[in-house]
Amino acid sequence: MIFGQSYMGGSAVQAAEHDAERKQSTEDCSPTEIPHPGGLLQRLEQRPGLSGMVALTTFAALGVGVLAAVPDWRDMVMNGDPPPADVHTAEVSVTPTPSSAATPDLRVLDLVLRDPLRSGGTVGGEPEFTLPSAEFTVHNPGTHRAVITRVIMKIEDSAVIEQCAAEGMPVAVSAEYDVLMPLRPADGAELQVPVSQHQASDEADRFTLRFGSPEPLSPTTVHLYRIRFELALGRDGARLDAGTAVVATPLTPVDGAGYFWSADHDSGRVVFGPDFTGREEVIACMKSNSGAMTSLLSGAGGLSPALARSLSDLRTG
Structure with missing residues (x-):
């Protein structure tokens, strides 16, 4: 899941940062800052007093808010295609009309x-x-x-x-x-x-x-x-x-x-x-x-x- 890939422990994040800096100096890359692997979640975690679990929860709430604000988010993600066959939808009950087959046709x-x-x-x-x-x-x-x-x-x-x-x-x-x-x-x-x-x-x-x-x-x-x-x-x-x-x-x-x-x-x-x-x-x-x-x-x-x-x-x- 995306949350599992984004969340790392403190030591692992710091090691990744040092490796990124050494790679930048060795290859004489552009001074543009390379995003931290943790992205927004990483920056939230580095704030004082903010634990990893709280950061994770905050990120999840932000994600839900963004999806709720975009009604057609599924169309954006799936380029307008209908949901795949394995996507479960809510069951809808339809009451038959008097002209349906439920009426005896004697x-x-x-x-x-x-x-x-x-x-x-x-x-x-x-x-x-x-x-x-x-x-x-x-x-x-x-x-x-x-x-x-x-x-x-x-x-x-x-x-x-x-x-x-x-x-x-x-x-x-x-x-x-x-x-x-x-x-x-x-x-x-x-x-x-x-x-x-x-x-x-x-x-x-x-x-x-x-x-x-x-x-x-x-x-x-x-x-x-x-x-x-x-x-x-x-x-x-x-x-x-x-x-x-x-x-x-x-x-x-x-x-x-x-x-x-x-x-x-x-x-x-x-x-x-x-x-x-x-x-x-x-x-x-x-x-x-x-x-x-x-x-x-x-x-x-x-x-x-x-x-x-x-x-x-x-x-x-």
Whole structure:
């Protein structure tokens, strides 16, 4: 170190001085005084009452003061070059911004509507059906885990479809379900379904909501809902649009089940004869249902396969 090279004991300094003087006289050099090897530190040490350690301390303090007074001293010493790789710098912590990779980047890949299907069992001699469902497929392309805490369902429109004429439609049975739909919700009503879905980085996932309703007005009453789905993410509850779809519960009203006026009725392939009990009331009921279903099913939103077929069969007369 520079301090070790500059500091010498008293006898060593004096010997160096005598050698320097003899060399000057022998070589007949210029009378210019040759600096003492100890420089400033040597002169400080030779002052009366000033020990070597005190001189060393004084020199160190002067050196620190000079460096502090010159902010760009490293540039001066290193000619403006960046510090070498082995120079350690202070560690700096940077808080990521909301747009950084720490924010989950979840995407909804698909929303599939599934119709009730025969379960294979029977209840009271009638076929048993599964519940209608909505299936969500999501993917997390980000680098941090995404957590879905709730599915938010906003009911944009709804309709109650009564069976106008019994034509062999089986009666659905009660079952366990995930979402209990209101019988007559107000437009804009919002339901929140607690879920717990975790997607690691670059992981895809699929989960299903099943829909049921409280005790219907009659065993054959069908409820239609156009629902806008959103997924609530993480603790802050940021919402991700998951699509809009129409859900029918407990069963899907299809052609031939006595729910709506269809192309077959319009063309005369299916006729209610004059002796059909309540003929006029049944026809009016079916045409009224056709108008309500056309309005709801033709709006924005995905349809299950059975509902899509029903929409194509609908006629308002």
